[in-house]
Each structure stands twice: as C-alpha cells, then as structure tokens.
Amino acid sequence: MKRRRVRADDVAGLGKARASAFVIPALVLIALFLLFPAVWTIVLGMTNFRLTGSAAANTQFVALDNYFHALKDPSFWNSVRLSVVFVALSGVVGQTVTGFFLAWSTRRIAGWARTLLESVVLAAWVIPGSVGAFVWLALLDRRGGTLNALVHTPNTAWLIDHPLTVIIIFNIWCGTAFSMQLFSSALSSVAPSLLESARMAGASPFRQLNDVVIPTIRGHILTNTLMITLWTFNTFTPFLLTAGGPGRKTEILSVYIYKTAIPGGKLGLGAALSVLMLVINLIIALIYMRVGRGKKTP
Numbered sequence: 001m002k003r004r005r006v007r008a009d010d011v012a013g014l015g016k017a018r019a020s021a022f023v024i025p026a027l028v029l030i031a032l033f034l035l036f037p038a039v040w041t042i043v044l045g046m047t048n049f050r051l052t053g054s055a056a057a058n059t060q061f062v063a064l065d066n067y068f069h070a071l072k073d074p075s076f077w078n079s080v081r082l083s084v085v086f087v088a089l090s091g092v093v094g095q096t097v098t099g100f101f102l103a104w105s106t107r108r109i110a111g112w113a114r115t116l117l118e119s120v121v122l123a124a125w126v127i128p129g130s131v132g133a134f135v136w137l138a139l140l141d142r143r144g145g146t147l148n149a150l151v152h153t154p155n156t157a158w159l160i161d162h163p164l165t166v167i168i169i170f171n172i173w174c175g176t177a178f179s180m181q182l183f184s185s186a187l188s189s190v191a192p193s194l195l196e197s198a199r200m201a202g203a204s205p206f207r208q209l210n211d212v213v214i215p216t217i218r219g220h221i222l223t224n225t226l227m228i229t230l231w232t233f234n235t236f237t238p239f240l241l242t243a244g245g246p247g248r249k250t251e252i253l254s255v256y257i258y259k260t261a262i263p264g265g266k267l268g269l270g271a272a273l274s275v276l277m278l279v280i281n282l283i284i285a286l287i288y289m290r291v292g293r294g295k296k297t298p
Helices: 002-009 015-044 065-072 074-105 112-126 129-139 146-151 163-188 192-200 205-216 218-234 253-261 267-293
Strands: none
Touching: 015 267, 065 267, 074 163, 074 218, 074 253, 112 163, 129 146, 129 163, 163 218, 192 205, 205 218, 218 253, 218 267, 253 267
C-alpha cells in the first residue's frame, strides 16, 4: 500500500531526485535575487556603513541605533505623511476611482472609438517613466511651457508653487490605465440579467451600481486597490519631476530613502529605512487581506 501511494503521488514518474532537479534552479534564483538581498539589507541596517569616510573602511555594528535615529527624525515622519497623502489621493482615490469611472462609462462603447480611447489611456502606462517625466517637464515649464500657454498664466512655476498637486496628478495619469483595464474585465463578468432585473424593479442607475455591480466585483476592487496602493507607495518616478523639492514638499518615503543612502552616503541608515518601508508594506497588505476576508454584517 505504501509503494502504491508513493507511485500515485508521483504522477509524472520523475522520482524525488529528478523532480528536485527541476525545482532547484528556481530556488537558487529566488535565494540569489530575493532572499539574499533581503537578509543583507537587514544586516546592513544594523551597521553604520557609509559610502565614504572612516565608516566605509571600519564598519561597526550599531544594532537598532539606525531605527531609533529614523523614528526620531522629523524628516522621516514628514516623508511618511507625504507618502500617505500621495498614496491616498493619487492611488486609492485617483487611479482606482478614475479607472472605474472610465471602465463604467465606456463599457457600451465598441469599435474604433473604444480602441482609440484605450490606446490613449494605455499610452500613459506603457511610456517609460523617464519619458513621461520629460513630457510633463515640457508641459509645466515656466518659460514656454504648454500649460502656461493654454491657460494664459505666463511664468507660472507649477513645480515650485504646487509641487505635491503636480506629482499627484502625474501619478494618476501614469497608472489609471491599469485600473481601467482590470475594471473593464471585471464589469464584463457581471451578468446582464442582474442589471436588467434591477432595472425592471425600478432601481436607478446609481442603485444598480451600488447594489448589483459593486458587490459582484468586490474582490476585483480590493485586489486593484491593494496593488495600486503598494505600487504608489513604492514608486520613485516623482523624483524625476521634483527631486523631492522644493523644501522637501514632495519627498515621499522612497525619495527620502534614496537621498539618505546614495547622495547622503548613509547606506546603513538607508537599509534600515528600507526595512521600515517593507514593514509598512506588509501592514498595508495585511489590512487589505483582512478586509477582503471579512464578512458583511447584516
């Protein structure tokens, strides 16, 4: 019986040795490019390692000093606050709501009109971040910028006067296409008979959306919101527009970590900040998972 059970489990007939030979390369790649960098970042975050100076030659173990220093640093909390505002407005509200609105309002459009609309929206998503940032720099240029010419506001420095608003709108422009495509697929799975039954029962378009559509695609909404939240929280593209300025008004957490570790040369502190950022990401993911598994109360 035991031999029969082993043979039944080994459907491909490879045996443990040959099956392991297929799995080991993948495990090696995971360990090399995921596990090792993660462990090394944690170890580095407990040292005073720097790019230059005596600490570069004589690195010392400082335990949790980097974490205590970060948690006491007003600049760190400023970057966290800006990240929360940036993620909430450009990711959760901007990309998710705008993507759903575009998918809902264009669900009945077909033919060349839909292809043209999707092409325009997807263009912002597939364009490399550096190219998109250059386009926006040309749009917002103080002298000869396209926006100033359109709204007749000569010499208006948008990146200086309204930096946070600019990067929020820029991020919405960059990422809305993903939400639109995901919600378009989700809406196509809603049975037309459900909407027809709600319409015949006298439900308004808003009630159809709130009582039929949203509960049906609730899982898609949570998945999209989670992915958009994590992507937005970790994005570095706004640095190409403002470099965290002026006066740290757009220094979100990813930019703060980069400026601490690379230009600042404090790799040990930068690694500790990266670990803190990872912890925040895990907390966000756990919250969304808890919400997704939660049951509605009557």
